[in-house]
Amino acid sequence: MPAKKTPSPATAASPAAPAPAGPPGTGLSLVQRALRKLGLVRDIDFALYLPMRYEDETRIVRIADLREGDLGQFEAVVTESEVSYRPRRQLVVTVDDGSDTCQLRFFNFYPSQQKQLAVGARVRVRGEMRGGFIGRQMLHPTIKAAGTALPSALTPVYPTVAGLAQPVLRREVRSGLARAVLDETIPVQIGLRGAWDLRASLSFLHYPTPDVSMAALEDHSHPAWQRIKAEELLAQQLSQLQARLERAAQRAPRLPSSAEPLASSLHAQLLAVLPFGLTGAQRRVGEEITHDLGREIPMHRLLQGDVGSGKTVVAALAAARAIDAGFQCALMAPTEILAAQHFGKLVGWLDPLLAARGLRVAWLTGSQKKKEREQMSAAVESGEAALVIGTHAVISEKVRFKNLALALIDEQHRFGVAQRLALRGKAVGDLEPHLLMMSATPIPRTLAMSYYADLDVSTLDELPPGRTPIVTKLVAEHRRDEVIDRIQSQISQGRQVYWVCPLIEESEAVDLRNATETRDELADTLGDAVQVGLLHSRMPTAEKAAVMAAFTANEIQVLVSTTVIEVGVDVPNASLMVIEHAERFGLSQLHQLRGRVGRGAAASACVLLYAPGDSGRVGETARARLKAMAETGDGFEIARRDLEIRGPGEFLGARQSGAPLLRFADLTTDVLLLDWARELAPVMLEKHPELAQRHIDRWLGTKAEYLKA
Ligand code: ADP
Numbered sequence: 116m117p118a119k120k121t122p123s124p125a126t127a128a129s130p131a132a133p134a135p136a137g138p139p140g141t142g143l144s145l146v147q148r149a150l151r152k153l154g155l156v157r158d159i160d161f162a163l164y165l166p167m168r169y170e171d172e173t174r175i176v177r178i179a180d181l182r183e184g185d186l187g188q189f190e191a192v193v194t195e196s197e198v199s200y201r202p203r204r205q206l207v208v209t210v211d212d213g214s215d216t217c218q219l220r221f222f223n224f225y226p227s228q229q230k231q232l233a234v235g236a237r238v239r240v241r242g243e244m245r246g247g248f249i250g251r252q253m254l255h256p257t258i259k260a261a262g263t264a265l266p267s268a269l270t271p272v273y274p275t276v277a278g279l280a281q282p283v284l285r286r287e288v289r290s291g292l293a294r295a296v297l298d299e300t301i302p303v304q305i306g307l308r309g310a311w312d313l314r315a316s317l318s319f320l321h322y323p324t325p326d327v328s329m330a331a332l333e334d335h336s337h338p339a340w341q342r343i344k345a346e347e348l349l350a351q352q353l354s355q356l357q358a359r360l361e362r363a364a365q366r367a368p369r370l371p372s373s374a375e376p377l378a379s380s381l382h383a384q385l386l387a388v389l390p391f392g393l394t395g396a397q398r399r400v401g402e403e404i405t406h407d408l409g410r411e412i413p414m415h416r417l418l419q420g421d422v423g424s425g426k427t428v429v430a431a432l433a434a435a436r437a438i439d440a441g442f443q444c445a446l447m448a449p450t451e452i453l454a455a456q457h458f459g460k461l462v463g464w465l466d467p468l469l470a471a472r473g474l475r476v477a478w479l480t481g482s483q484k485k486k487e488r489e490q491m492s493a494a495v496e497s498g499e500a501a502l503v504i505g506t507h508a509v510i511s512e513k514v515r516f517k518n519l520a521l522a523l524i525d526e527q528h529r530f531g532v533a534q535r536l537a538l539r540g541k542a543v544g545d546l547e548p549h550l551l552m553m554s555a556t557p558i559p560r561t562l563a564m565s566y567y568a569d570l571d572v573s574t575l576d577e578l579p580p581g582r583t584p585i586v587t588k589l590v591a592e593h594r595r596d597e598v599i600d601r602i603q604s605q606i607s608q609g610r611q612v613y614w615v616c617p618l619i620e621e622s623e624a625v626d627l628r629n630a631t632e633t634r635d636e637l638a639d640t641l642g643d644a645v646q647v648g649l650l651h652s653r654m655p656t657a658e659k660a661a662v663m664a665a666f667t668a669n670e671i672q673v674l675v676s677t678t679v680i681e682v683g684v685d686v687p688n689a690s691l692m693v694i695e696h697a698e699r700f701g702l703s704q705l706h707q708l709r710g711r712v713g714r715g716a717a718a719s720a721c722v723l724l725y726a727p728g729d730s731g732r733v734g735e736t737a738r739a740r741l742k743a744m745a746e747t748g749d750g751f752e753i754a755r756r757d758l759e760i761r762g763p764g765e766f767l768g769a770r771q772s773g774a775p776l777l778r779f780a781d782l783t784t785d786v787l788l789l790d791w792a793r794e795l796a797p798v799m800l801e802k803h804p805e806l807a808q809r810h811i812d813r814w815l816g817t818k819a820e821y822l823k824a
């Protein structure tokens with residue numbers, strides 16, 4: 116393969132997947148389209164497409180040696196064969212191999228199969244052995260003629276999609292593997308001395324010899340797997356490091372902090388009006404950001420901190436720096452409710468200070484009246500709006516900034532690459548804005564090192580003082596009454612309650628109905644003195660805002676909602692949260708939700724209602740998982756467990772579509788390999804840039820481009 120940058124799929128396509136004529140996807144056969152869906156275009160894609168499991172067709176065993184549940188293959192003679200109609204039409208065949216007999220049943224069958232299974236025929240039978248009161252049985256086994264040659268390797272089973280049969284996929288992978296150029300890209304002198312080489316590893320993993328330990332294949336601990344995982348992690352590290360270097364070549368406005376903090380600076384004035392002192396962590400992170408902003412290289416920093424750790428203040432102080440330097444700053448939140456909360460808070464702090472400078476805060480959202488929006492846009496364009504807060508509307512094409520220097524993105528995992536790219540286009544001339552991305556889902560260290568290696572990470576690892584820990588309780592669904600008592604007791608103390616309904620059905624209409632029913636039910640039970648409100652993502656924005664305002668003002672005491680309140684909402688008087696069907700949420704998501712209470716001085720609680728389920732077993736696993744929530748209030752610890760249980764998808768959100776998930780390496784077990792890749796990547800980029808580029812292309816193909824956003 117030529118060492119050029121990101122070959123397009125079309126030019127790198129193999130004869131098995133010819134270059135399409137016209138737009139992608141047209142003129143392709145069904146098989147090719149299915150292959151493409153699996154990301155299989157270039158020869159190397161096929162070679163790197165590894166089996167998820169194997170079948171052992173290399174051995175013939177005796178019927179008598181197969182126990183119930185065993186997958187096995189034997190050769191035997193058909194002794195009986197008949198079509199039976201009770202309880203339904205089926206072909207029932209008895210075979211005998213001298214050790215024992217076995218009954219084969221087929222509910223769908225063709226005349227040709229019937230012929231193949233005629234009395235007296237010798238057949239090779241492969242399937243799962245079942246017991247049963249009539250003796251040994253197999254349902255729908257695979258039948259071949261007896262005596263054909265046995266393969267010498269295990270048979271790979273690949274993940275596939277509808278319309279792509281396993282034998283077809285096997286054939287395609289085999290020929291792709293045969294054609295693929297598999298020269299080494301990891302230089303021997305810095306690489307994996309003595310390890311399996313790439314070609315040997317791939318050949319082995321596609322067609323392992325039957326003597327291999329199945330366990331070592333399945334848990335990816337076999338040396339061939341180690342080699343492949345090392346390659347994959349290296350590709351990921353290289354591409355992110357490359358993205359980082361490319362960024363270092365870009366220019367951003369310098370936002371120096373004056374050597375002596377001037378009392379008259381917005382930054383100092385904001386600090387002075389805050390009703391609290393900063394935590395140590397906020398100060399430290401503030402300094403990290405200040406350092407970045409003072410450089411000409413665009414900052415790409417991820418600010419992570421547990422719910423309630425005070426990320427907003429840190430962001431506001433960064434905004435003040437930008438404004439002090441004479442530039443504009445934008446703050447984007449994924450939902451209008453969240454944006455409104457930020458707006459309310461920041462306006463309260465900053466507006467009087469900005470007004471004294473002839474500046475203001477502007478507000479931009481999709482639901483805004485046209486006239487208001489035009490006014491706001493004009494203020495943004497003239498530079499009068501020093502700070503612009505809003506939803507995606509902030510990056511809409513029509514909005515033109517006078518001199519944007521800093522973009523703050525809250526809940527970054529909800530924003531995709533395209534949106535971050537759009538923000539970049541908003542700076543002055545060919546300058547890039549600095550970027551501060553906030554995440555309330557703490558990202559486990561290994562995940563950060565792996566998927567966020569292109570970013571700098573700041574962590575708020577300290578909560579503001581005076582928080583009372585949230586007590587979390589698991590309550591089985593049928594004890595709902597006790598929960599109602601708790602709600603009543605909180606309300607009688609003047610407190611407020613969140614009740615969260617999960618997304619259960621595919622359809623939002625059904626979810627809305629569920630939430631509405633819960634609201635009505637609670638309103639009934641709690642009586643006229645208590646106002647129960649409803650918040651749902653389908654509601655018109657104005658209505659949502661009205662409900663939120665009423666809840667904030669304690670005109671509503673119980674707020675029933677779907678997960679729209681998950682992010683950032685801040686109502687300190689709320690002291691109880693009930694989460695229904697907690698077992699359907701990820702742990703980190705529960706932690707986020709739970710963080711909506713415990714924001715004031717009152718002792719707060721979170722009740723996780725879970726359904727014990729149809730079979731007690733399901734209920735028990737759910738309960739065990741949820742117990743982690745009761746055991747710790749530390750978001751990082753919860754994130755770590757979540758990563759173990761659910762894998763990285765949960766954390767990465769929109770980033771996942773850009774940076775492909777690791778297919779083979781597992782960050783909970785492959786920490787050593789990750790360390791190796793992190794160490795090697797910079798050396799390789801510096802000393803062997805061409806090999807590095809080929810390595811990236813080989814593993815990530817066109818996907819590497821996404822990371823540059
Ligand atoms: P998050 O990190 O979850 O976004 P917020 O920025 O919303 O947290 O802060 C949570 C609450 O804590 C807010 O009410 C905020 O005003 C308050 N807060 C932030 N920093 C401090 C501090 N240093 N001391 C006391 N309260 C603080």
Ligand code: MG
Pocket residue numbers: 426427525555683
């Ligand atoms: Mg927040």
